[in-house]
Amino acid sequence: xxxxxxxxxxxxxxxxxxxxxxxxxxxxxxxxxxxxxxxxxxxxxxxxxxxxxxxxxxxxxxxxxxxxxxxxxxxxxxxxxxxxxxxxxxxxxxxxxxxxxxxxxxxxxxxxxxxxxxxxxxxxxxxxxxxxxxxxxxxxxxxxxxxxxxxxxxxxxxxxxxxxxxxxxxxxxxxxxxxxxxxxxxxxxxxxxxxxxxxxxxxxxxxxxxxxxxxxxxxxxxxxxxxxxxxxxxxxxxxxxxxxxxx
Amino acid sequence: xxxxxxxxxxxxxxxxxxxxxxxxxxxxxxxxxxxxxxxxxxxxxxxxxxxxxxxxxxxxxxxxxxxxxxxxxxxxxxxxxxxxxxxxxxxxxxxxxxxxxxxxxxxxxxxxxxxxxxxxxxxxxxxxxxxxxxxxxxxxxxxxxxxxxxxxxxxxxxxxxxxxxxxxxxxxxxxxxxxxxxxxxxxxxxxxxxxxxxxxxxxxxxxxxxxxxxxxxxxxxxxxxxxxxxxxxxxxxxxxxxxxxxxxxxxxxxxxxxxxxxxxxxxxxxxxxxxxxxxxxxxxxxxxxxxxxxxxxxxxxxxxxxxxxxxxxxxxxxxx
Numbered sequence: 001x002x003x004x005x006x007x008x009x010x011x012x013x014x015x016x017x018x019x020x021x022x023x024x025x026x027x028x029x030x031x032x033x034x035x036x037x038x039x040x041x042x043x044x045x046x047x048x049x050x051x052x053x054x055x056x057x058x059x060x061x062x063x064x065x066x067x068x069x070x071x072x073x074x075x076x077x078x079x080x081x082x083x084x085x086x087x088x089x090x091x092x093x094x095x096x097x098x099x100x101x102x103x104x105x106x107x108x109x110x111x112x113x114x115x116x117x118x119x120x121x122x123x124x125x126x127x128x129x130x131x132x133x134x135x136x137x138x139x140x141x142x143x144x145x146x147x148x149x150x151x152x153x154x155x156x157x158x159x160x161x162x163x164x165x166x167x168x169x170x171x172x173x174x175x176x177x178x179x180x181x182x183x184x185x186x187x188x189x190x191x192x193x194x195x196x197x198x199x200x201x202x203x204x205x206x207x208x209x210x211x212x213x214x215x216x217x218x219x220x221x222x223x224x225x226x227x228x229x230x231x232x233x234x235x236x237x238x239x240x241x242x243x244x245x246x247x
Numbered sequence: 248x249x250x251x252x253x254x255x256x257x258x259x260x261x262x263x264x265x266x267x268x269x270x271x272x273x274x275x276x277x278x279x280x281x282x283x284x285x286x287x288x289x290x291x292x293x294x295x296x297x298x299x300x301x302x303x304x305x306x307x308x309x310x311x312x313x314x315x316x317x318x319x320x321x322x323x324x325x326x327x328x329x330x331x332x333x334x335x336x337x338x339x340x341x342x343x344x345x346x347x348x349x350x351x352x353x354x355x356x357x358x359x360x361x362x363x364x365x366x367x368x369x370x371x372x373x374x375x376x377x378x379x380x381x382x383x384x385x386x387x388x389x390x391x392x393x394x395x396x397x398x399x400x401x402x403x404x405x406x407x408x409x410x411x412x413x414x415x416x417x418x419x420x421x422x423x424x425x426x427x428x429x430x431x432x433x434x435x436x437x438x439x440x441x442x443x444x445x446x447x448x449x450x451x452x453x454x455x456x457x458x459x460x461x462x463x464x465x466x467x468x469x470x471x472x473x474x475x476x477x478x479x480x481x482x483x484x485x486x487x488x489x490x491x492x493x494x495x496x497x498x499x500x501x502x503x504x505x506x507x508x509x510x511x512x513x514x515x516x517x518x519x520x521x522x523x524x525x526x527x528x529x530x531x532x533x534x535x536x537x538x539x540x541x542x543x544x545x546x547x548x549x550x551x552x553x554x555x556x557x558x559x560x561x562x563x564x565x566x567x
Contacts, residue, residue, distance in 0.1 A: 046459050070462030081454040083318035084507045097450050098462045143453070147461075 002043060002151055002182060007052040012038045014206040015052075022150065022182040025173055027193035029186075029218065030203035031227055036186045037078060037155050039203065043184060044075040044153050056151075070098035074149035078156050078186075080140045085127045088120055088139045095146030114145040117172065134165035141169060151182045158192060170196050194218050194233070194240050202226055251504040255518035259300070262522060266299075266529040267292045294424045299528045300521040301427070302419070302487045305434040305479030307520020308513050310494025311501070312441040315448035315509025316472050317381060320502075320562075324480045324494040327473075328387030332363025333484035334415065335391040335398075341411050342398045352414075353429050353485035360481025363387050364473050371469060377455060380469065417488035417544025419528050426486040433485075437478030438517055444471035445510035452508065490544045492551025493520050499558060 002020040007013050013035045020026055020043070028036045041047040042054055045061040054061040056072060074095070082091060092114050096107045115124060118138040128136060137157070144152060152173065158166040170192060177183045177198070187193045193200050193214060200217035202210040204226045210217040223231045223242070230245045267288055268274045274281050274288065281287070309324035317326070324330065336359020340352045370383035395415075402408035447468040450458035459465060483490065497520045498512055505511040524543070527550070531541045 041456075044460055046456060066459070066464055067462040070460060073460070075457065075460035077454060077456045077460075079454075080457065081318075083452045083454070084502075084509070086452065086507045090506045090508060091452075094449060094453060094461070097446060100446055 003055045005052050007049040009049045016208050020182055023180050024198040025177045025183045026199045027185050027187045027197035028201045029193050034203040035206040040155050040186050044073050045069045067098055073151045074144035074147045076144050076154035082128050085129045087125050088123045091139055092142045092146045095143040110146050110148050114142040118142040153184045155186045191242050195238055251515040258522050262525050266296045266525055269529050270532045294427045295419050297427050298419050298422050299524040301430045301434045302483040303520035303524030304517040305483045306493040307497040308438045308441050308517035309476050309479040311498040311512040311516035314498050324476055327384035327476050329360050329363045329477050329480045330484050331388045331391035333360035333481045335359045335395050338395050338398050338411050356485035357481055360477050364477040414488050416542040417490040418542045430482045430486045433478045433482035437475045440471050440475030441513055448509035492547050
């Protein structure tokens with residue numbers, strides 16, 4: 001269980017508490033500057049809050065050994081960069097760094113499984129510079145999966161992806177949750193959160209504005225209060241779209 | 248072991264004996280005995296060849312690690328300001344006239360390198376960020392450069408002036424075993440630190456945040472980099488003066504032969520740097536030049552600068 005207890009960070013988060021369950025896809029939503037990425041970075045142990053703490057299975061993340069933390073929490077940053085033109089297989093193998101020194105067979109097995117899970121077999125030896133945007137996003141996701149973390153944290157993973165690739169990626173996050181991992185995603189697109197998350201946290205200027213099943217946390221009232229727009233959910237369960245009325 | 252390593256080892260095994268034979272006096276191992284052949288080989292050429300190997304290895308390995316750390320193929324070990332710091336130390340020893348003593352110049356240079364390293368660690372701050380660190384290095388480099396110019400302009404005697412200017416050009420002429428004993432252990436220790444940093448440098452391929460999420464401790468990495476670059480580059484400058492471009496070019500030549508991870512690049516770059524410097528120094532020795540021999544530092548800059556421009560043009564076309 002991943003638990004944030006009354007997190008405060010000057011100018012960014014204010015007394016924020018939340019509990020995350022394994023096996024669930026949790027979406028973090030909110031307007032620009034609401035503190036979504038900050039919260040995710042705190043949950044990943046990459047940012048120390050001024051007050052409060054994040055604990056993983058009861059252990060304080062701030063005092064946990066970085067390597068042990070890295071074995072448990074996989075983090076996909078908002079603008080993933082790949083500095084060197086490595087092949088997909090080498091890129092994915094970077095996900096094994098927290099397990100360095102472990103059995104080589106296990107590492108190769110995890111790399112192969114991650115490549116297979118992201119359907120990258122035919123690109124295994126291709127340099128990342130020659131991948132399309134969607135293929136690259138899958139390769140970066142495979143890198144996180146190769147760590148075999150218990151928690152998957154991703155900051156706006158669907159940004160810059162077209163509809164098909166976004167749907168495929170969100171499908172693989174779902175598979176990971178079904179496999180028992182905890183998935184926490186910062187999502188800008190409220191419809192994606194509504195249709196694909198089990199639970200949604202809505203942040204507003206560093207505070208928790210709503211927390212619950214998507215239908216409640218992203219109700220039209222909440223959208224109006226937090227985003228200041230007059231919006232209406234259209235469509236059927238699981239395929240809803242948000243229509244925003246002009247002012 | 249990565250692919251280019253055996254190839255480079257073979258190259259060194261061929262180049263080393265050849266470099267021992269080549270020079271103003273050619274030694275023919277099969278022909279009649281040259282006068283003083285043993286003295287020339289053991290007291291002059293062997294230490295010089297070994298120095299070329301150690302200095303080249305240090306610069307090549309440091310360049311590979313530096314490019315990995317800054318995630319930039321145009322990074323050079325000189326960027327941290329350690330080479331200028333070491334050079335400043337050496338210049339001061341000549342300025343003060345201490346360079347007459349056998350160990351004074353290298354010692355001053357090492358103190359200069361250590362000073363630059365300490366200053367770098369002090370300025371770089373607690374969070375281990377790369378950008379601030381690089382700026383600190385640039386600042387140290389330009390400060391050292393300014394102080395060096397000051398020392399040169401206030402040079403007490405014309406002799407000291409010419410000594411300083413000649414030394415700054417970088418060379419392995421007239422070096423002895425003493426210099427090998429200084430450079431070898433420090434370079435090996437420095438390379439050890441850089442190899443220890445290799446896995447963290449791999450993680451940095453994904454950017455600083457992702458590297459931290461993979462368990463990299465940025466402060467530990469920074470410490471390893473300061474120690475590794477400081478020892479390799481500091482030792483190199485202490486015995487050979489400023490030799491540029493090796494740390495910049497060698498990783499470029501080696502990278503396409505590897506899987507392009509920084510960790511796969513450090514050892515092959517060290518070997519390639521050793522080979523390059525050994526061959527270049529031998530070539531300098533053989534080239535007929537009125538009034539002495541071509542300075543190694545000048546020769547490498549003459550080869551390096553056009554190569555670098557070629558590289559930039561290729562990068563511009565997206566082929567690199």
